[in-house]
Amino acid sequence: MYPARDQDYDWVHHRQYLAPLENRIRELDMKLEQYILAERLRRSQEQGRRWELALKVAMVATAVFAWTMFVLALA
Numbered sequence: 001m002y003p004a005r006d007q008d009y010d011w012v013h014h015r016q017y018l019a020p021l022e023n024r025i026r027e028l029d030m031k032l033e034q035y036i037l038a039e040r041l042r043r044s045q046e047q048g049r050r051w052e053l054a055l056k057v058a059m060v061a062t063a064v065f066a067w068t069m070f071v072l073a074l075a
Helices: 007-074
Strands: none
Touching: none
């Protein structure tokens, strides 16, 4: 089925068949790493927007409370 396996044959076999697969695996690994980093950045930005919204809500609630106390103090 296969010719006698010696070091030269193994090297040729490796270069012809395994090297392209190793390169493809490296490419996919790099793409996966880029996807993971992009997903982390997206989640971080999403969390930042949530904190920004929470801060705005707190500021509005504080202003409404202060205005209410001011009006009640005048009454």
